[in-house]
Amino acid sequence: MAGGTKRLPRAVREQQMLDAAVEIFSVNGYHETSMDAIAAEAQISKPMLYLYYGSKEELFGACLDRELTRFVDEVNSNIDFTAAPKELLRTAVLAFLNYIDANRASWMVLYTQATSSQAFAHTVREGRERIIEIVGRLLRSGTKNPDPDIDFELMAVALVGAGEAIASRVSTGDADVQEASELMINLFWRGLKGAPSSQDVDATAVISS
Amino acid sequence: MAGGTKRLPRAVREQQMLDAAVEIFSVNGYHETSMDAIAAEAQISKPMLYLYYGSKEELFGACLDRELTRFVDEVNSNIDFTAAPKELLRTAVLAFLNYIDANRASWMVLYTQATSSQAFAHTVREGRERIIEIVGRLLRSGTKNPDPDIDFELMAVALVGAGEAIASRVSTGDADVQEASELMINLFWRGLKGAPSSQDVDATAVISS
Amino acid sequence: MAGGTKRLPRAVREQQMLDAAVEIFSVNGYHETSMDAIAAEAQISKPMLYLYYGSKEELFGACLDRELTRFVDEVNSNIDFTAAPKELLRTAVLAFLNYIDANRASWMVLYTQATSSQAFAHTVREGRERIIEIVGRLLRSGTKNPDPDIDFELMAVALVGAGEAIASRVSTGDADVQEASELMINLFWRGLKGAPSSQDVDATAVISS
Amino acid sequence: MAGGTKRLPRAVREQQMLDAAVEIFSVNGYHETSMDAIAAEAQISKPMLYLYYGSKEELFGACLDRELTRFVDEVNSNIDFTAAPKELLRTAVLAFLNYIDANRASWMVLYTQATSSQAFAHTVREGRERIIEIVGRLLRSGTKNPDPDIDFELMAVALVGAGEAIASRVSTGDADVQEASELMINLFWRGLKGAPSSQDVDATAVISS
DNA sequence: CATGAATGAGGTTTCATTCAT
DNA sequence: GATGAATGAAACCTCATTCAT
16 A cells, blocks of 8 residues: 555566566676666566565576576477478478567577676576577487487587577568578578588488478 | 886787786676776786776777787688688688687687677677678679579578587587588588589689678 | 664755765865765765766756755845835845855855866856846846947946955955945946936846846 | 987976966866876976976966966056056056957966865965055056045955956957947946945046046 | 665776886 | 886776665
């Protein structure tokens, strides 16, 4: 009665705060974001932030966690794992590009921010592994006889790097989604060929249909 | 007595300062580095830093410039521009990744810092565009009958994105240079085959421009 | 225990801070006053000053505002607007100089500081113009048949200049209020006779505007 | 030979430095002027400033002294002390206005600056007395039977204050020199009537012709 | 539960001033 | 005699963080 402050359930508050934090962090970067700014954006008081998250560092860590999970879940759930490999790849690429395009203030952005402070090396490393795992599984599942020489992880790094760059172009309107998808699918597809030889190889021969 | 207060010519001091700045910036990151720390490392007083470089931002910029120049020079001098296209590509990629592997405490680290700080976003973006343009021209000129449907620039965006990601991995010691090189070479090379018919590449014609 | 860290309502703290700031500013001058000194005098921490007033300049501005308002209010309330013109003039001049005499550590000192600091030159100039305008209208309306040859504004400039100089002298204790008042009254009164024919003045008509 | 630096006689160097100092001090104010700026304007090195003047404070003091002397000498030498009182007054006013108009970076400006630091109270007081002496002599010399009740000093303060204000207007082109002179002459002339009475008094009756 | 009020600590920057050549 | 090189000291300002209500 006195304050006019709504009493919200803990879970809701938490999301509200994280929403604000992710928004501001991703726009201004970790160091250039103040707790004041986050509290203001979340329309709550600073002590609440500290009550729920303990410190700026932990808050940023929580953002990182949530966005990574969202990213993984959303992309995962939009991939058609039952489809044929090439189709599966197509759904994966589209899921990825669409997510990045639709959620600019999200995992990839925070991930980049996180690299600016040694405090998040751990979290970043963890996140990295989860992504690798997905893409790796994807690649592996598309390959009939997985060549142990193929480093799925590193390939995943490259492809995700490419994907991020492309997605950035897509989201600024400088690239067409259809075209971008084709390009990435080709990159992935051929990437699977791995290997030293420079000759063309029929990918279908390597990858199960 | 303890060796401290020599009166050095300007040029020498400049290098001394940059050495210190690069060292500390790359260990602690831009924001977590104080001018005090740099001054201490360089064994000079803070006002000297400001006298020579004007501000923290400009000092960081000077570090970026110097390291970029070193990087470009070193990589350039290790590329065999006389070799056949594919070999040329191989030497280029190796030069690139080897430099990053051998100089972990400099270019890539600063670049990453610059990427995640609002103040240098502009500079980084510009630099990236320039590289993308170069790679784009390389792809186009390397394709015998350029299919107008192929968007070489977007391909360049993807390849540069992949390259950055890989390089980042190498610089943290999480990836092996040899393996990473082969992966990148393949990616580039096959990128050229996005067009149905692609053959020789005359890279020197592009790179020298 | 020693009385320090009470939790005061905003309005109270504001006055406490302004009191301290006025005190220190008027003793040491604008530039030679540090925010630390003001904070110490107000027995609060520096961040409070910045929280409430934003910057040293704004804090000084707030001091200026408060003291000006006090000054104007006090002087205004001691003028007998119902008296005959000459008597009105006398009460006005006396109110003016008496205030300055009685409050040496406030208005005039801050005003002098403001005058000699680049940052407030603009504000001071504007304020002076407004006063000149008022005095100018006073002179004009006080002259029965205004001779178009008389430049009332310039006369006002001279009188205000004289008034400032006298007030400055009074505030340093180098001049006697009584004597100074008579001198100013005569100067003003005779200023009106710059025109060959001048008589009654209806000051209230001007001042209220 | 080695340095290309001219070896100037001491007196010349001193003036060169003071010229620069007066220029910068009067434009920027005492506190907002750096020794660097003065050295640059004087085209000499900072240690020279310290060699010749010891400290910023002393340098400013020297400026004050020189400008006061110049002002006094110049104005004095342009007054026709042999003329009849009213004509003498006219020459005095013109000398004053012309000087202020022609030398904006001069005594009055520095004088105002000086009031912003307690360090110059002494110098300011001295200067004040010299001015008073001139104006006082002027007034006294124009008065047949100097009334001991007339405070020539305070009158001088008022008139100089008025003069400064007017001169400022003149120098910005907002006032005409002729008109301004007339106005000031009237102010001076009537000022001599001093005294409590509000009635008109024929000034010529009080002042010798 | 929620917050307005408060601060310790530290960061960037500037300046008057002095060596050592 | 003259100066480029160098610095101690201090100023303004911000921020993550915590009480006391």
